Amino acid sequence: MPNTITLDSLLAGDEPHASFHDASLLRVAVDYEQSAWVGTFAIVVGDPAGRTAGERDATRLAEVSVTGLSLWALEAGAVPPAGLWLTADGPLVNAPTESGLASAQSVASSPVAWFLYFSNTNSFGYLAGAQASFRWL
DSSP: OTTOOOTGGGSOTTOTTOEEEEEEEEEEEEETTTTEEEEEEEEEOOOTTOSSHHHHHOEEEEEEEEESOOEEEEOOOOOOTTOEEEEEEEEGGGOSSHHHHHHHHHTTTOSEEEEEEETTTTEEEEEEESEEEEEEO
């Protein structure tokens, strides 16, 4: 079934408050020979009800890998030193941009197909492939 995997569905269960919302994309590696994309994220895992800022704002590094890569595009924008601040994501078919919707048509059968919105650069990324995996670093 196309476009069924969500970013948050990849999260391992050992961090109950983990979410990709407010994560920072720190690094991207693309291997075109192997059709693979690997992104390193700082994911917020803190407890929103924590007593201290440290408890609420705790982050943990993780890696998302997409194999069978069919699409990776990032709109132009200045890259900030702290990475790209991910504040929205979803199925590519629901992308709020014309370029995202056009890209969705070209990868309609891909099980992995996401739009990513980065607030600190006011830009979108588009990512699609056959499989996605996750691991804590």
